[in-house]
Amino acid sequence: MLTKKRGKQTFTLANPPSIAGHANAVGKKEGEGPLADSFDYIDGDDTFGESSWEKAESAMQKRVLASALDKAGQAASKIDCIFAGDLLNQCIASSYALRGQNIPLFGLYGACSTMAEGIALAALLLDGGFGEFTAAMTSSHFCSAERQYRTPLESGTQRTPTAQWTATGAGAVVLAREGEGPYVTHVTAGKIVDKGIKDAANMGAAMAPAAYDTIKAHLEDTNRKPSFYDLIITGDLGVLGAEIITDFFHKDGVQLPNYEDCGVLLYDKETQDTHCGGSGCGCSAVVLTGYLLNGMRAGKWKNILFCGTGALMSPVSTQQGESIPGICHAVSISTLK
Amino acid sequence: MLTKKRGKQTFTLANPPSIAGHANAVGKKEGEGPLADSFDYIDGDDTFGESSWEKAESAMQKRVLASALDKAGQAASKIDCIFAGDLLNQCIASSYALRGQNIPLFGLYGACSTMAEGIALAALLLDGGFGEFTAAMTSSHFCSAERQYRTPLESGTQRTPTAQWTATGAGAVVLAREGEGPYVTHVTAGKIVDKGIKDAANMGAAMAPAAYDTIKAHLEDTNRKPSFYDLIITGDLGVLGAEIITDFFHKDGVQLPNYEDCGVLLYDKETQDTHCGGSGCGCSAVVLTGYLLNGMRAGKWKNILFCGTGALMSPVSTQQGESIPGICHAVSISTLK
Numbered sequence: 001m002l003t004k005k006r007g008k009q010t011f012t013l014a015n016p017p018s019i020a021g022h023a024n025a026v027g028k029k030e031g032e033g034p035l036a037d038s039f040d041y042i043d044g045d046d047t048f049g050e051s052s053w054e055k056a057e058s059a060m061q062k063r064v065l066a067s068a069l070d071k072a073g074q075a076a077s078k079i080d081c082i083f084a085g086d087l088l089n090q091c092i093a094s095s096y097a098l099r100g101q102n103i104p105l106f107g108l109y110g111a112c113s114t115m116a117e118g119i120a121l122a123a124l125l126l127d128g129g130f131g132e133f134t135a136a137m138t139s140s141h142f143c144s145a146e147r148q149y150r151t152p153l154e155s156g157t158q159r160t161p162t163a164q165w166t167a168t169g170a171g172a173v174v175l176a177r178e179g180e181g182p183y184v185t186h187v188t189a190g191k192i193v194d195k196g197i198k199d200a201a202n203m204g205a206a207m208a209p210a211a212y213d214t215i216k217a218h219l220e221d222t223n224r225k226p227s228f229y230d231l232i233i234t235g236d237l238g239v240l241g242a243e244i245i246t247d248f249f250h251k252d253g254v255q256l257p258n259y260e261d262c263g264v265l266l267y268d269k270e271t272q273d274t275h276c277g278g279s280g281c282g283c284s285a286v287v288l289t290g291y292l293l294n295g296m297r298a299g300k301w302k303n304i305l306f307c308g309t310g311a312l313m314s315p316v317s318t319q320q321g322e323s324i325p326g327i328c329h330a331v332s333i334s335t336l337k
Numbered sequence: 338m339l340t341k342k343r344g345k346q347t348f349t350l351a352n353p354p355s356i357a358g359h360a361n362a363v364g365k366k367e368g369e370g371p372l373a374d375s376f377d378y379i380d381g382d383d384t385f386g387e388s389s390w391e392k393a394e395s396a397m398q399k400r401v402l403a404s405a406l407d408k409a410g411q412a413a414s415k416i417d418c419i420f421a422g423d424l425l426n427q428c429i430a431s432s433y434a435l436r437g438q439n440i441p442l443f444g445l446y447g448a449c450s451t452m453a454e455g456i457a458l459a460a461l462l463l464d465g466g467f468g469e470f471t472a473a474m475t476s477s478h479f480c481s482a483e484r485q486y487r488t489p490l491e492s493g494t495q496r497t498p499t500a501q502w503t504a505t506g507a508g509a510v511v512l513a514r515e516g517e518g519p520y521v522t523h524v525t526a527g528k529i530v531d532k533g534i535k536d537a538a539n540m541g542a543a544m545a546p547a548a549y550d551t552i553k554a555h556l557e558d559t560n561r562k563p564s565f566y567d568l569i570i571t572g573d574l575g576v577l578g579a580e581i582i583t584d585f586f587h588k589d590g591v592q593l594p595n596y597e598d599c600g601v602l603l604y605d606k607e608t609q610d611t612h613c614g615g616s617g618c619g620c621s622a623v624v625l626t627g628y629l630l631n632g633m634r635a636g637k638w639k640n641i642l643f644c645g646t647g648a649l650m651s652p653v654s655t656q657q658g659e660s661i662p663g664i665c666h667a668v669s670i671s672t673l674k
Binding site for chain 2: 003006007009011055077081087089090091095098099101102106108117124125127130131189310312313314316317322
């Protein structure tokens with residue numbers, strides 16, 4: 001049976017998998033922000049007891065995987081496969097976190113869209129009958145990202161007003177073929193959208209057209225109106241990107257009454273000096289595995305469209321004068337099947 | 338219906354997808370090697386008409402995608418999704434190649450196992466009913482890899498005897514829900530295996546234990562003997578890694594009579610000075626999309642176990658004294674369903 005219409009981007013899950021467990025861990029700054037109550041673990045100095053920022057990032061992933069498995073009541077050996085990736089070159093945070101875990105791994109690279117991409121594939125495999133439990137995991141760390149993508153922390157470089165702050169955090173989700181929900185009901189796979197933005201310090205503007213493209217496709221494919229969702233939330237477009245996507249929809253005559261952005265929610269605009277807000281794979285991962293899924297379980301929302309957004313450039317492509325390809329994967333999560 | 342047994346690593350495809358089209362492109366050195374006849378396009382100077390090695394790598398991917406689609410007789414708009422990734426930081430070869438292609442993209446990072454990982458997921462989605470056509474693509478380029486992972490080409494650094502040569506090449510495969518084969522019948526997802534090898538110039542030794550682990554799991558899960566396969570072929574363990582895995586199986590009392598390695602096959606040992614042979618995502622991709630699939634179509638082999646192997650370290654993890662996590666994804670390809 002085909003569960004995707006020809007020419008459409010949306011996969012409809014015939015037997016929506018259940019989110020059986022979810023966990024997160026964050027750094028000090030995130031733990032001082034408005035979502036502090038939704039985090040399972042807040043580290044006091046962002047090292048997570050390790051001797052390098054990269055190892056700290058792996059340590060975060062190990063912690064959230066163990067915690068998500070625990071909440072799902074499953075052993076690692078029960079997980080049919082995990083989808084994981086991160087922002088570090090060659091995704092070492094994920095690979096080193098999964099060393100010795102005895103779980104088949106499909107490595108991903110989707111930049112800040114990784115959590116949505118991972119949940120999408122983990123859900124599709126379960127719905128396809130390929131197992132009983134799957135998982136998705138990702139992370140980012142402000143310090144490892146700054147030194148890899150930008151300038152050494154020690155140089156104290158001033159940030160531009162359009163810049164976003166790479167979140168220190170990791171999130172993991174365990175999906176089950178059967179369970180009490182929330183459920184993953186639809187997946188809209190994103191295409192690359194590149195409108196020519198070349199400023200790597202303005203990723204919100206680079207990613208907003210991709211988010212617009214995927215959300216528009218999702219609404220058309222499912223024949224749903226934005227009001228179907230209690231919340232349409234993008235990964236981390238930040239303050240500027242969120243304005244851009246709202247503006248795009250307004251031009252189509254479409255209102256997004258319940259729209260939010262993980263990057264906007266994660267930090268306090270007035271006191272935390274993150275300019276346009278949060279970014280990084282960990283940003284949408286910790287907002288989803290905390291604020292959003294906790295909120296769904298508490299009855300705050302019934303239907304959420306979680307739209308992970310990624311900017312797929314590298315320092316090398318920026319140096320070579322290339323524009324920034326954006327991508328957005330959307331996952332529809334509902335308390336009812 | 339569950340098509341994967343609890344605790345096993347192997348997914349059995351109930352309706353094996355058909356390989357509808359496959360194409361490759363390689364550089365000058367690969368085009369002078371023993372598999373020259375199996376390549377669709379050989380570039381004269383490895384630039385593929387571009388101004389940087391990274392752009393050349395993207396150009397290769399664009400070329401092989403167009404060619405694979407053409408051979409499959411499908412337009413890009415018919416492809417439900419593509420799985421792609423490469424070795425460059427943030428996988429820019431793939432992201433830039435897929436800009437403007439209008440195909441939903443799931444980005445992967447699996448190092449040199451990427452082609453096997455991509456085919457695995459592309460096949461699983463089709464078998465799960467999530468579309469009619471999917472694709473997998475990857476690439477590597479000697480010059481972009483050397484400057485990212487090792488030393489600038491201009492310095493002419495001497496290579497160690499255990500080193501492998503990153504292949505310049507790209508491969509793409511288009512899978513169809515229905516067709517005349519060859520068919521993808523089983524997928525064995527790999528776990529990370531790390532036996533403590535720390536020498537980044539000896540990746541064959543780092544990856545061989547992962548290949549052993551996955552092939553062993555595949556044979557156990559499917560209850561097949563190695564002799565079921567006309568060919569069991571690893572991605573790119575190279576000369577040394579191929580000896581190690583053969584040795585591992587010998588210690589178990591298991592003979593691998595039909596074992597080969599893509600990295601060993603790609604270059605001429607005597608005349609091409611690649612030390613332990615080929616490596617890079619492109620290595621197994623071009624051997625599969627040329628020599629192997631052409632051979633299956635010509636009746637040379639009926640059953641192949643294609644085992645992509647990846648070394649998941651980065652220059653940073655090496656500098657931090659970490660050992661190298663290896664992974665291997667195996668895909669069973671047969672001329673009969």
